[in-house]
Amino acid sequence: MTQKGFDKRLLGTVAVLTAIGLSTLYSAGKTDVPTGLDDIWQRQLLWLGLGAVLGAGAYRISPRLLEWSAPPLYGLTLALLAITLVFGTGAGTAAGTKSWLAVAGVRIGQPAEIAKLATILMLARHLEARRRPAQTMRELLAPCAIVGAPFVLVGLQPDLGSAIVFLGILFGVLFWAGVSPRLLLMLASPLISLLLAFSTLSWGAWIVILTILLITWRPYVLEGALVWLGNVAMGVIALDLWQRLAPYQQNRLLSFLNPEADPQAAGWNIIQSKVAIGSGGLLGKGFTMGTQKRLAFLPALHTDFAFPVLAEEWGFVGVTAVLALFGAFLLGLVRVARQATDPFSSVMVAGIAALMLTHLVENVGMTVGLMPITGIPLPFFSYGGSFLVTCCLAVAVSLRVAWESRNAGYVGR
């Protein structure tokens, strides 16, 4: 493989983000109270080393091989997810869930993370064969099924946050594969209906709007009726679904709506996170000097709430810089997807971009109170082996796609 065509810009962005992430983890270990996180950045460095080695390997794999291996990889991760569901264990703040796969008591990883990548590959392989964008709901059944299986398996763990990522991937990939916004909206409408069902008024208004839209857009009668009925059904079962949620999930959603209702328990995380972010101000308190962090007011500061550590110590300036880097990273991925030599690579990279965007919005939005709290990591920042390795692999295959397009003469080197 030639060095020419290597996308230095994308890797450079990732390298800077990773470095900032590592420094944030280093700072997260500097607390005034024992948290056992002193060496967390070193452990993350080890995982990064593993990710780099695996990424270098993935960089050498042709997209053709990936395309070929997508179904077995997908099947394998589904099997892993199924095993996890039966034998999995919980950890840390989510001790009650079954998201970890352990061998002889040693936790080796969270299959949900690698399943995201496998699902992207499987979706890409499915969509590359269909150059004509899907026109009907019926044509969307297959991609929905591909995403649906891991979605259900992860949702049963239960890991709502990761399950939502699968939805982000599905919609991102379908959009990239030319599915019209109308169809996407019809696909998403039952979910919207579910969300709005907590208020009868808003739900009723939504049903009226949907009916008008369906009449205007004139899909197939059967599909239109199914979509409409699906929306109504969601509205009806919403309450039942709510009651099936675990109490901690209910509390998370309720405290998202009103954190001050129970500031010591359910609202604690979001309140302390916002206090950390807000007290950082414009310029921050200085590297490792965040008081909210030092005194352990910030919960899960090495995983879910790593970003508030950065926000507290570097202020709005630091937040802007990091978000700008994430923006550059996402735009870089989109560029790679656009310049890809073949539809499989293109969809794959688009899926990776959707994955990253969903993680970013969900995690960072959560820390500032825009999103409900779901335990979902921030790429390159949060401590976590499986996810870091997944990110490294995702970056590696993206770099490979970029290399392909440059060496194929698709774009200038």
Added chain:
Amino acid sequence: MNWFHPYELSRRAHVAGLISVGAIGVLLVAFFRVQVLASSDYRLRSEENRLRPVTIPAPRGLIVDRNGVVLAENVPGYSVALIASSPESLVAALRQLAPVMPLTDAEVARFASNFRRLPNQPVVLQRDAPFDLVSALEERRVVTPGLVIQAEPKRRYPVGEIAAHAVGYVAEITEAELAADTIRGSRPGALVGREGLERVYDRRLRGRDGIRYVEVDALGRTVRTSDVAATLVPKPGDTLYTTLDVRLQEFVARNFPPDTRGALVAMDPRTGEILALYSAPSYDPNAFIGGYEREHWAELAGASTFPLMNRATQARYPPASPWKLVMAAVAAQRGLVELDTRMPIPCRGGLQYGNRYFRCWKSDGHGDVTLTQAIQHSCDVYFYQLGLQLGVRNLLADAVRLGFREPTGVDLPSEVQPQFPASTEYYNQRYGPRGWSSGVALNLAIGQGENAQTLLKMVTFYAGLANAQGRVPVPHLVARAVGEWRSLGLDDEQLAGFRQALLAVVQGGTAAAARVANLHIAGKTGTAQNPHGADHGWFIAFAPVEDPSIVVGAVLEFAEHGTVVAPLVNRVIAYHLQGPNALPALAGSYHLVLPEDSAPEAVPILPDTAVMLPIRDDSEGLR
């Protein structure tokens, strides 16, 4: 249409880029709002998060006597407390401390229940911990991070029991008081004056607590204690300068007959300053310090001798013979009698009035006596007739005018109101308009009947006789603006006459044996009959009679040793006026003739304002 067409791809890449940038833009706006617009709010909240105010207790003001001798002071003490996150961790930490601080299971259970009540506050394990325990615990601070050892000034009363009733004591604020927020600047663990001067002048003594800040972590454990924020320095309480003379007080306590209940008050009649105030039995106010105040209080309050009661201001006794001076004063003020006035019927050992015979305490009779002689020998028959001449209506009105229905207004807490009928309406209601006769005047005239006064009230009346203006002073322990003194309405000549008559009591009357050489003491004895046992003895005296500078009154319950009342009072006077070396003249054995000033018939004292009368059954009922 092919979605992989470069044109289509770049169109969607454009949209995808916009979506990404838009999402990040929304996040940036949210961060801008929190970090820039609302930054000061959140900064404040982060300070509130990590900084906990810790009270620096203000040292309580000293209480000193008139010569600057300390009656109440502060000594360094240490309190030991524990911060825990749950009852289980509290119990675990206590177990960890067991080698140096052994606790019973009951104590551990009590601490756990304290914790459940106030989970955010340190559980106080021991107030006033001994120094070796503090140093042993200090070594364990590392293994038990929740341990809080704080210097806390504690109260000490150097003279202890001697001035307990005057000085009072302090105790920790109760939860009920905290909840009611009736005490300004209250906080858990604050010391509040409970009795005596400590209570009355609590605000002045308390000062203002300071505040320092400690940095705490999310579990409330202290991380840093110094230099985290500015400290508010405590303002110590004011020193309370009292009129007490601790040497005199000590003398009284030392000479008070042992195992006797009663009280003694010494006052400067010219100013109303209380020089000594002693109530027996006394208690040790130091025993209330250190967290056991409630148990100790319950023990004292349950004691049959009621040591917590200040018998000078909170107990009422029939005033008995000392009351005769009140009668003489009001009669003289009305112009009914002069000092040499004789009554129509001479004393033959009793007086027939209506269908009843009222006896004099001396069955042989005193013969035909003047007012001076009647006072000197405490002749009941003379005062029966004086009471009749005054009439019930006038008698009641004049006594009420002189304040015998009101407390003295002394600056001590819970002073009881004397019991005395406001007017004849009382008898109308009690017995019906025709159910009583003017015979009640006979009882009232000799200080029996429906009449119960505090020792302090009677002493202030004698102070009025003793001072030059003939005004009843308002007694006090701390100089302050007081109300107007009541005038007895007597001219100088009458006052001088009464003083001479009272001098005669000591020189050759009922208290003759209590004479002190070189000292002219004027006084009046009294015996309140007690159906349950020995009589209560009174003696109130002032000296020197030419220009009285001290008035001392004492009452002894069930004075089995009733003969000691007058000598005790006179020794106190002698000690005050002549110093500690003037006592030999008194050192011999005394025989004091106490008049049996009997009440003619049993008249119950009615619960007019029955506040705090624990000895009611024993000592106040009259035969």
